[in-house]
Amino acid sequence: MSNEIVDFLNKEVPTSNAKLLEVEAGDVPVVVEASSIKDVCFALRDSSDFKFEVLQVISGVDYEDRIEVNYMLASFTKNNEVIVKVNLPKENKDSIPEIESVCDVWKSANFLERETYDMNGVKFLNHPDFRRILCPDDWEGHPLRKDYVVQEKYLDMVVNPEHKINQGDFDFMTKAKLESDEPKKITGSWKGHVSDEMADALKRKMDSLAAAKSE
Amino acid sequence: MEFVNESQEKIKSDLLTVNMGPQHPATHGVLRVEIKTDSEIVSEAIPHIGYLHRCMEKHSESIDYRGVIPFCDRMDYLAAMSMEWGYVQAVEKLLETEVPERAEYIRVIIAELQRIASHLLFYGVYAIDLGAFSPFLYAFQDREKILRIFEEVSGARLLYNYFWIGGVWNDLTDDHLRRIGSFCDEMEENMKKYHNLVGMNKIFRDRTSHVGVVNEKMAYEYGATGAVLRGSGAKWDLRKNRTYGIYDKFDFDVPVGTGEMGTQGDCWDRYYVRVREVFESIKIIRQALEGIEAGPIMGKVPKIIKPPKGEVYVRTECPRGELGYHLVSDGTAKPYRLKVKSSCFTHVSMLPELGKGQMIADFVATIGSIDIVLGEVDR
Numbered sequence: 001m002s003n004e005i006v007d008f009l010n011k012e013v014p015t016s017n018a019k020l021l022e023v024e025a026g027d028v029p030v031v032v033e034a035s036s037i038k039d040v041c042f043a044l045r046d047s048s049d050f051k052f053e054v055l056q057v058i059s060g061v062d063y064e065d066r067i068e069v070n071y072m073l074a075s076f077t078k079n080n081e082v083i084v085k086v087n088l089p090k091e092n093k094d095s096i097p098e099i100e101s102v103c104d105v106w107k108s109a110n111f112l113e114r115e116t117y118d119m120n121g122v123k124f125l126n127h128p129d130f131r132r133i134l135c136p137d138d139w140e141g142h143p144l145r146k147d148y149v150v151q152e153k154y155l156d157m158v159v160n161p162e163h164k165i166n167q168g169d170f171d172f173m174t175k176a177k178l179e180s181d182e183p184k185k186i187t188g189s190w191k192g193h194v195s196d197e198m199a200d201a202l203k204r205k206m207d208s209l210a211a212a213k214s215e
Numbered sequence: 216m217e218f219v220n221e222s223q224e225k226i227k228s229d230l231l232t233v234n235m236g237p238q239h240p241a242t243h244g245v246l247r248v249e250i251k252t253d254s255e256i257v258s259e260a261i262p263h264i265g266y267l268h269r270c271m272e273k274h275s276e277s278i279d280y281r282g283v284i285p286f287c288d289r290m291d292y293l294a295a296m297s298m299e300w301g302y303v304q305a306v307e308k309l310l311e312t313e314v315p316e317r318a319e320y321i322r323v324i325i326a327e328l329q330r331i332a333s334h335l336l337f338y339g340v341y342a343i344d345l346g347a348f349s350p351f352l353y354a355f356q357d358r359e360k361i362l363r364i365f366e367e368v369s370g371a372r373l374l375y376n377y378f379w380i381g382g383v384w385n386d387l388t389d390d391h392l393r394r395i396g397s398f399c400d401e402m403e404e405n406m407k408k409y410h411n412l413v414g415m416n417k418i419f420r421d422r423t424s425h426v427g428v429v430n431e432k433m434a435y436e437y438g439a440t441g442a443v444l445r446g447s448g449a450k451w452d453l454r455k456n457r458t459y460g461i462y463d464k465f466d467f468d469v470p471v472g473t474g475e476m477g478t479q480g481d482c483w484d485r486y487y488v489r490v491r492e493v494f495e496s497i498k499i500i501r502q503a504l505e506g507i508e509a510g511p512i513m514g515k516v517p518k519i520i521k522p523p524k525g526e527v528y529v530r531t532e533c534p535r536g537e538l539g540y541h542l543v544s545d546g547t548a549k550p551y552r553l554k555v556k557s558s559c560f561t562h563v564s565m566l567p568e569l570g571k572g573q574m575i576a577d578f579v580a581t582i583g584s585i586d587i588v589l590g591e592v593d594r
Contacts, residue, residue, distance in 0.1 A: 026525035
């Protein structure tokens with residue numbers, strides 16, 4: 001299926017330079033040139049063989065040197081689906097790469113591109129209504145970048161003030177370990193900011209248990 | 216705009232901006248729609264979302280693969296089981312895990328019960344939107360029976376963490392299966408009654424027919440799925456057309472809107488598609504109850520899940536529409552990226568076009584009929 005799409009794209013849109021991505025597992029995306037994305041989308045939508053009339057989702061993935069934008073296309077009449085992938089290089093960690101909007105091809109792209117901009121920081125050119133969608137308009141940064149740091153203040157309000165943090169939630173796991181006879185059996189993915197006394201108490205307990213075991 | 220009053224004076228009028236929401240019962244959560252109205256007519260509707268944004272996608276990048284399942288619950292809290300199934304399937308596809316037969320049957324039974332529960336809630340809340348209160352109580356009576364079963368099976372009423380990677384957490388006993396069977400008989404009778412009570416009501420029909428029409432072309436352009444797509448006449452159901460799990464073993468129909476009461480693709484069609492889906496779900500559950508056999512409920516899954524490098528995009532049919540998970544793995548024990556394709560999100564993007572030119576009261580009916588859950592929209 002993906003092979004046919006690659007052949008079709010290279011014939012129909014020669015600038016797209018379409019090829020299959022080599023992967024170890026999972027789906028095989030079709031990688032195309034970023035500059036040709038609009039032509040590629042028009043070609044895939046209008047082709048009588050594939051008829052990708054639905055844009056399901058746009059998913060941005062952040063890497064150190066680039067941002068990948070994945071267009072999940074589906075056809076309900078021909079029962080096909082494909083992932084079209086575009087690589088956008090980042091000059092530095094704050095740079096916002098640009099790509100042509102596909103709002104003319106599918107109307108659903110409007111909200112999806114706004115979300116990708118908001119979360120991943122990709123600028124879509126010629127978008128009819130380009131602004132943030134989930135975060136407030138004055139939010140700084142793009143949360144789904146890997147190097148995103150939560151801002152300390154938003155509109156003069158401190159984000160996560162200390163008096164609002166419920167220390168009991170963070171200490172929950174440590175407390176359970178302290179009360180148990182076999183603390184090693186209590187596991188979980190929850191690792192919060194445990195208070196110093198609790199951490200010390202747990203360390204003493206583990207040390208004494210280890211000492212008792214060695215005796 | 217200019218009007219002339221009785222004494223032949225010219226009166227100038229502007230568009231009035233009304234904020235519908237965020238705290239408004241008719242928006243099913245914290246959706247704010249900025250409406251520019253010309254008297255009672257909506258001339259522009261701009262949805263503002265994000266009030267329930269809880270960074271689910273960001274959170275899931277910092278926890279292991281099993282830890283993401285409870286987050287999936289909290290995205291669509293009214294169809295948590297269906298949300299879990301999609302994610303679990305994505306990880307299983309990366310890991311190439313075999314799921315035991317019995318677990319697959321249990322998944323189908325539970326997911327279809329969840330679909331009934333979700334559609335019952337839609338039925339009740341939609342009637343409230345249009346001014347009828349008592350259908351809500353009937354719907355909740357029956358939904359409660361499903362939640363009781365879920366509570367016994369998974370230990371929770373709303374957010375279950377029941378579908379695990381490789382199978383399900385807990386087995387269904389024979390007593391559960393018997394009770395699910397008798398619930399189906401009850402539900403079939405009740406749903407017929409409920410539909411006669413609301414769907415055939417003259418006021419309800421007048422409020423919903425010819426209102427908020429989504430035709431097939433528009434549904435494709437906006438990427439609409441689920442009952443919104445099927446209401447417009449497109450016969451597309453992932454369970455039938457791109458079978459996953461063991462849905463290929465069951466015999467069921469895909470109801471589509473026909474425009475019996477008005478135009479094809481109007482609010483009544485979407486309502487009626489959901490009602491008929493309840494009957495189809497009952498059909499599937501009955502066949503699954505016959506086919507289920509004893510056996511293990513968990514497949515072989517490594518203790519620490521480290522899928523190979525790669526990415527998958529998995530789609531499942533949720534009560535509200537198609538749900539997709541784009542899962543990227545970099546070979547470590549945590550997902551590199553998890554992108555959720557929410558059907559409600561795409562449905563909200565239809566509101567500006569649907570709302571234009573409607574009466575405000577009809578706009579409420581339209582929002583109700585696309586059945587959005589804001590937890591899934593904002594994630």
